Amino acid sequence: MTEVIEPAIETVTIDVVLSALADPVRLTLVRALDTAGDWTCGSDILKEAGVTIGKSTVSHHIKVLRDAGLIRTRVDGIRRLVTLRYDDLEQRFPGLLAMLREHTAARATAAAPTSSA
Amino acid sequence: MTEVIEPAIETVTIDVVLSALADPVRLTLVRALDTAGDWTCGSDILKEAGVTIGKSTVSHHIKVLRDAGLIRTRVDGIRRLVTLRYDDLEQRFPGLLAMLREHTAARATAAAPTSSA
């Protein structure tokens, strides 16, 4: 076998995609994948992005993203290559990846007004 | 006063928007608002959508959506009118609302993963 099970793109709902993207670690990972292309858990694009978590946690997030239809995992000998499902995502949710790309690392969250009066 | 404080659209990050949309109740509410236009908490578009929650919970979700920059609340006498920030959202996240609209109520979550083996 050379592929890990993933959902058919037609069965992917935006509800699940939004939930998957709602976690900061996963969002960081998706953005990094978009930039880096193929990736293995061992590589430290996450650490470079300031995220330091255990490998079982990484594995968990990978699974969530895969189940949500966002990424694909191919088995390559001793390791697994992870990639974004560009074409599938563009077909089903056109513009979504571009949106994430454009609004990357918008760390301007500081400004938060709120409260009524 | 006729407006409740809301964040300027330039300060709204997609991270926060995604988190706000990741909850099923809020997603239902946003979709209903998109269809219904102006709305007050008293009106039962939520119940019609099959969501029955207490009014303090509704208030909480409204606040989350407002803080995330998705909706606007105007004070009209004894009640508050809630609307989507169509223009602001279209300016900052073009296509986002259309995407939610198009993938409304995709209740096909049952679906099976494509198996390989």
Added chain:
DNA sequence: CGAACGGTACGACCAAAGTCGAACTTTCCG
């Protein structure tokens, strides 16, 4: 004025989700 209505604020509760460490699996290689 005072009661009723529409909604918010606060605190407590509980379920869902993120995190970790350790054990296990598979593959590669000496």
Added chain:
DNA sequence: CGGAAAGTTCGACTTTGGTCGTACCGTTCG
């Protein structure tokens, strides 16, 4: 064959955040 490398699985812990009830505030109207 045995050991190391790369990930996954499992169970337990902790944090997050959705929910509720109640108290509270501002507005309208009798």
